[in-house]
Amino acid sequence: MTEATRPAKKAPMREVLAEAAFQLFLDRGFEQTTVDDIVARAGVGRRSFFRYFPSKEDAVFPDHERCLADMTAFLEEADGGDPVGTVADAARLVLRMYAANPEFSVQRYRLTREVPGLRTYELSVVRRYERTLAGYLRERFEGERDGALRAEVIAASVVAAHNNGLRTWLRSGGEGDPYAAVDHALGMVRGVWSGADQGAALPAAEDEVVVMVAPKGAPMWQVVQRIESALGQG
Amino acid sequence: MTEATRPAKKAPMREVLAEAAFQLFLDRGFEQTTVDDIVARAGVGRRSFFRYFPSKEDAVFPDHERCLADMTAFLEEADGGDPVGTVADAARLVLRMYAANPEFSVQRYRLTREVPGLRTYELSVVRRYERTLAGYLRERFEGERDGALRAEVIAASVVAAHNNGLRTWLRSGGEGDPYAAVDHALGMVRGVWSGADQGAALPAAEDEVVVMVAPKGAPMWQVVQRIESALGQG
DNA sequence: GACACTATGGCACTCAGTACCCTCTGGCAA
DNA sequence: TTGCCAGAGGGTACTGAGTGCCATAGTGTC
Numbered sequence: 001m002t003e004a005t006r007p008a009k010k011a012p013m014r015e016v017l018a019e020a021a022f023q024l025f026l027d028r029g030f031e032q033t034t035v036d037d038i039v040a041r042a043g044v045g046r047r048s049f050f051r052y053f054p055s056k057e058d059a060v061f062p063d064h065e066r067c068l069a070d071m072t073a074f075l076e077e078a079d080g081g082d083p084v085g086t087v088a089d090a091a092r093l094v095l096r097m098y099a100a101n102p103e104f105s106v107q108r109y110r111l112t113r114e115v116p117g118l119r120t121y122e123l124s125v126v127r128r129y130e131r132t133l134a135g136y137l138r139e140r141f142e143g144e145r146d147g148a149l150r151a152e153v154i155a156a157s158v159v160a161a162h163n164n165g166l167r168t169w170l171r172s173g174g175e176g177d178p179y180a181a182v183d184h185a186l187g188m189v190r191g192v193w194s195g196a197d198q199g200a201a202l203p204a205a206e207d208e209v210v211v212m213v214a215p216k217g218a219p220m221w222q223v224v225q226r227i228e229s230a231l232g233q234g
Numbered sequence: 235m236t237e238a239t240r241p242a243k244k245a246p247m248r249e250v251l252a253e254a255a256f257q258l259f260l261d262r263g264f265e266q267t268t269v270d271d272i273v274a275r276a277g278v279g280r281r282s283f284f285r286y287f288p289s290k291e292d293a294v295f296p297d298h299e300r301c302l303a304d305m306t307a308f309l310e311e312a313d314g315g316d317p318v319g320t321v322a323d324a325a326r327l328v329l330r331m332y333a334a335n336p337e338f339s340v341q342r343y344r345l346t347r348e349v350p351g352l353r354t355y356e357l358s359v360v361r362r363y364e365r366t367l368a369g370y371l372r373e374r375f376e377g378e379r380d381g382a383l384r385a386e387v388i389a390a391s392v393v394a395a396h397n398n399g400l401r402t403w404l405r406s407g408g409e410g411d412p413y414a415a416v417d418h419a420l421g422m423v424r425g426v427w428s429g430a431d432q433g434a435a436l437p438a439a440e441d442e443v444v445v446m447v448a449p450k451g452a453p454m455w456q457v458v459q460r461i462e463s464a465l466g467q468g
Numbered sequence: 469g470a471c472a473c474t475a476t477g478g479c480a481c482t483c484a485g486t487a488c489c490c491t492c493t494g495g496c497a498a
Numbered sequence: 499t500t501g502c503c504a505g506a507g508g509g510t511a512c513t514g515a516g517t518g519c520c521a522t523a524g525t526g527t528c
Contacts, residue, residue: 013476034514045477050516123357149419156394158385171390185383192426247507268483279508285484 004083014062016042021059026107028113030060037190038178057121059084060108067097071129075136083140084154084194087133088186094129096184098166130159154193161185187198248286248296250276255293264294264349291355294342298359301331305363309370315376318388318428320418321367325396328363329416332400336408343404364393392467395419413417 020042024033039046039095055058078086081207112118134155142149165182204206256275258267269290273280287293305324312320332339346352368389375381399416 035516036514047478051476054516056515090362103422113491120354120358124354125359127357146422149395149422153391153394155417155422157387160390161383164383164386175401177517184380185387188380188383189387269485270483281486281509282507285507288485290484 013199014046015133017044017049017052018059018062019218020036021056022104022108024084025111030056030118055121057118060111060118061121061125062199063097067094068125068128068132071132075132078136078200080140082190082194083137084190086140087137087155087158088190090136091129091158091186092131092179092182095178098170099178106174107166126163127160130155133158142219150234156188157189158195161189206208247276247278247282251278251286251295252293255290256338256342259294264290264345264352277322287453289355291352294345294352295355297331301328301360302362302366305366309366312370314374316428317371318392318422318424320374321371321389321392322424324367324370325363325392325420328396329400329412332404332459333412340404340408344400360393360397367392377466378398382451384410384427388423392420395423450451 021033021038024037024041027033035049036046038059043051049059053062055153067152071093074090074093076089077088108205111121134152137151137154140146141151144150162182162185165185166178169176169178251272255267256273258275259272261267269283270280272293273283284294287296305327308324308327309320312324312467344358368386371385371388372382375385378384396416396419399419400412402415403410403412
């Protein structure tokens with residue numbers, strides 16, 4: 001009726017629904033909100049909801065589908081650099097999505113923490129990222145010893161590290177720089193697993209050697225970090 | 235009525251239900267089987283099903299609850315040895331459960347692969363194992379730098395490695411020794427992440443050093459393996 | 469104006485999961 | 499014996515997610 005400025009393209013229904021759903025979830029809780037409540041608030045028919053979201057849970061994560069597509073595209077276009085670094089960069093795409101909307105991300109995080117159904121749903125989303133990363137690594141490690149195994153373990157490590165940093169930021173209420181923690185975490189994983197093609201990319205002679213000295217009782221991850229700095233990767 | 239041998243303790247209803255459910259799932263598929271079908275086959279009331287299984291999915295994984303309890307108990311009783319080795323051993327408890335019943339495990343694996351709902355449910359189960367392992371590691375790493383981060387990444391690595399080996403065995407139809415692949419996978423993870431307290435447990439002097447030489451272009455994981463053998467941990 | 473195509477609404481249905489109440493059974497005490 | 503209690507299981511009705519099918523309205527195009 002009184003639709004304000006004339007050429008105002010009416011917001012796409014998908015966003016209207018997601019917005020209405022999220023507000024209701026915040027107000028009265030996820031389980032206490034029915035799909036009928038959502039469509040009533042959005043002023044549309046019930047059937048329309050399920051045309052845009054296959055399930056009630058999907059309305060809480062309206063942006064992951066796009067992000068997953070971005071990640072896939074990113075990996076398809078990736079050049080042949082360090083595989084671990086590449087998947088770490090791919091993981092950062094997810095962080096970028098969260099960071100693009102801190103308030104929403106934090107609210108959703110709190111909501112998800114409290115609703116078992118949403119936690120489970122989120123797991124399936126995270127798993128798809130992990131599988132995407134693992135698929136890329138599997139190709140890169142094709143033919144290498146334990147290639148498939150390393151692909152999956154590295155993908156899991158990257159996802160775990162990313163999520164650790166991300167959660168730290170979310171728990172803090174979305175204040176400050178989310179990239180710091182995530183980059184630190186991903187850096188650790190990269191330090192442990194990476195290195196293969198990175199060295200080969202250097203024009204240095206193959207017969208160059210590095211001598212590393214470490215106390216015998218030193219923790220392995222500390223040893224790895226020293227190797228890193230010895231190789232000048234830090 | 236004609237209940238065969240007299241002192242035959244009637245099988246506990248939970249098992250009767252799980253058995254009936256699983257057979258029906260194999261015969262006509264998970265989604266094509268309703269809870270009414272299951273209770274009809276088991277010869278009990280519908281209400282009883284939900285007394286024993288909170289959801290239809292739970293009937294497919296009747297043993298994980300117990301296994302998770304075993305893992306928790308195992309970690310509580312664990313001595314202070316190498317933390318990574320301890321969680322690797324804890325993960326092996328899961329493999330033991332699968333290996334105790336190869337045919338069932340393989341059938342369930344095939345079923346789970348095909349049913350999205352079951353895949354998602356399994357994710358939530360796996361996640362609980364992962365959290366249990368991470369919780370243990372977090373305590374062990376208390377106060378260390380990046381302790382919580384390392385706990386989560388290592389837990390994720392261990393779970394990924396375990397599942398990689400397990401799936402290899404399941405895909406093979408449950409033939410042969412499942413422990414071989416899993417031990418190999420866990421060994422790799424342990425080689426990369428372990429070492430901290432292991433070295434300290436040696437009576438060797440703190441000032442002992444190891445000198446390691448490696449080609450500059452060598453992959454990091456290969457470097458790690460060489461360090462391992464240098465330290466005599468292989 | 470007929471046609472087609474797409475977006476949306478409405479209705480009816482299945483089925484998982486829950487709340488509430490009933491029955492049956494086996495103790496156990498007065 | 500009677501009365502009482504407790505615990506296992508059964509039955510019924512309800513809520514709410516998700517689906518299939520059809521009707522309707524808007525928007526072109528010829």
